[in-house]
Amino acid sequence: MANDLFNSFMTGPDENGRFGEFGGRFVSETLMPLILELQAEYDKAKTDDTFWAEMDDLWEHYVGRPSPLYFAERLTEELGGAKIYMKRDELNHTGAHKINNVLGQIILARRMGKKRIIAETGAGQHGVATATVCAKFGLQCVVYMGAHDVERQSPNVFRMRLLGAEVIPVTSGRGTLKDAMNDALRDWVTNVRDTFYCIGTVAGPHPYPAMVRDFQSIIGKEVRTQMDRAEGRLPDTLIAAIGGGSNAMGLFYPFLDDKEVNIIGVEAGGKGVNAKMEHCASLTGGRPGVLHGNRTYLLQDDDGQILEGFSISAGLDYPGIGPEHAWLHDIGRAQYVSITDVEALAAFQKSCQLEGIIPALEPSHALAHVMKIAPDLPKDHIICMNMCGRGDKDIFTVARALGFEMGDFA
Numbered sequence: 001m002a003n004d005l006f007n008s009f010m011t012g013p014d015e016n017g018r019f020g021e022f023g024g025r026f027v028s029e030t031l032m033p034l035i036l037e038l039q040a041e042y043d044k045a046k047t048d049d050t051f052w053a054e055m056d057d058l059w060e061h062y063v064g065r066p067s068p069l070y071f072a073e074r075l076t077e078e079l080g081g082a083k084i085y086m087k088r089d090e091l092n093h094t095g096a097h098k099i100n101n102v103l104g105q106i107i108l109a110r111r112m113g114k115k116r117i118i119a120e121t122g123a124g125q126h127g128v129a130t131a132t133v134c135a136k137f138g139l140q141c142v143v144y145m146g147a148h149d150v151e152r153q154s155p156n157v158f159r160m161r162l163l164g165a166e167v168i169p170v171t172s173g174r175g176t177l178k179d180a181m182n183d184a185l186r187d188w189v190t191n192v193r194d195t196f197y198c199i200g201t202v203a204g205p206h207p208y209p210a211m212v213r214d215f216q217s218i219i220g221k222e223v224r225t226q227m228d229r230a231e232g233r234l235p236d237t238l239i240a241a242i243g244g245g246s247n248a249m250g251l252f253y254p255f256l257d258d259k260e261v262n263i264i265g266v267e268a269g270g271k272g273v274n275a276k277m278e279h280c281a282s283l284t285g286g287r288p289g290v291l292h293g294n295r296t297y298l299l300q301d302d303d304g305q306i307l308e309g310f311s312i313s314a315g316l317d318y319p320g321i322g323p324e325h326a327w328l329h330d331i332g333r334a335q336y337v338s339i340t341d342v343e344a345l346a347a348f349q350k351s352c353q354l355e356g357i358i359p360a361l362e363p364s365h366a367l368a369h370v371m372k373i374a375p376d377l378p379k380d381h382i383i384c385m386n387m388c389g390r391g392d393k394d395i396f397t398v399a400r401a402l403g404f405e406m407g408d409f410a
């Protein structure tokens with residue numbers, strides 16, 4: 001394994017896109033030339049200063065980076081243990097970390113001369129970010145979204161339409177994110193010449209998992225600098241929520257070789273990881289298989305059929321996980337835990353009441369794990385959690401879960 005040879009966890013993937021036995025490029029022959037072209041372009045861009053100068057400029061002036069590193073003082077006091085910091089990526093334009101990656105892929109698409117952008121979306125956050133950047137650059141945007149999700153997430157569907165995107169409801173399968181991603185991959189094969197597929201997480205065939213990780217790594221890079229300024233040292237523990245795993249990979253990656261830094265990914269435990277697969281914890285409750293062009297841990301039944309999973313948080317209900325996480329899990333560099341809907345809801349409310357921050361339900365899972373471990377840690381232990389999205393999109397779900405009708409507040 002690469003890390004034994006070079007004593008680094010940051011050298012992956014290998015030339016075939018493998019992180020140990022995970023990742024790779026399981027695609028049809030028609031897709032292969034596209035994947036190789038994308039990889040060549042990305043390899044070129046990666047070492048091109050003008051590419052990163054354009055990214056830096058947009059990150060600063062369009063997204064609003066760097067996002068603050070915030071000391072959560074009242075939460076720290078209440079829990080009575082470790083010192084808790086929040087990386088405030090919910091303050092980005094469009095309200096989550098997704099736009100960090102979308103900007104990178106769209107700039108790449110422009111360099112490749114592609115004028116039509118396609119994307120998949122679940123809860124709609126990646127779709128909104130993609131539609132946003134396409135509007136900014138005058139590119140055609142088509143978003144595949146499960147029909148079930150179109151219904152559940154109508155405000156985001158309207159946002160995408162306002163931004164000029166075409167939203168295509170996907171009725172195949174169960175009409176969720178997994179099916180939307182299948183249809184987007186099919187579109188890509190059919191419209192090879194002018195189309196760029198903008199994937200929203202560290203999944204898909206190589207080079208997507210590595211490329212999306214690299215774009216999201218701005219999160220962890222900023223934390224290193226900001227924590228040094230605030231505390232004069234590295235954090236002791238990093239915690240992030242995992243759907244496909246992109247905000248987590250973005251926070252974790254720049255710290256992988258700092259072996260004294262504990263790394264914890266938090267999966268969606270739904271109604272509990274032991275209860276009839278009513279959860280989305282691919283690592284804690286799934287097993288390896290192949291989906292969407294890569295080998296990773298998946299939620300599947302005994303026959304290898306992919307299961308849908310369940311979580312109160314629409315952004316976490318992807319039945320797989322990025323292959324780099326699967327590898328970090330198996331070699332033991334990162335730890336993966338799960339948090340239930342009930343625990344996430346409690347953390348959501350604590351963040352509102354003690355910090356004046358309405359978090360998205362996804363990072364509420366990360367916060368719930370912080371609340372679990374912080375009380376037993378010493379006061380000089382520093383935790384940094386990724387507040388990767390804001391909760392405006394989730395207030396109706398939370399109201400329902402807490403037993404309110406919106407009309408009750410009139």
Ligand SMILES: *Cc1c(COP(=O)(O)O)cnc(C)c1O
Nearest residue numbers: 125201243244245246247362389
């Ligand atoms: C999409 C989304 C996620 C899940 O995606 P990752 O790739 O795991 O980061 C988590 N949080 C928010 C706020 C999201 O919008």
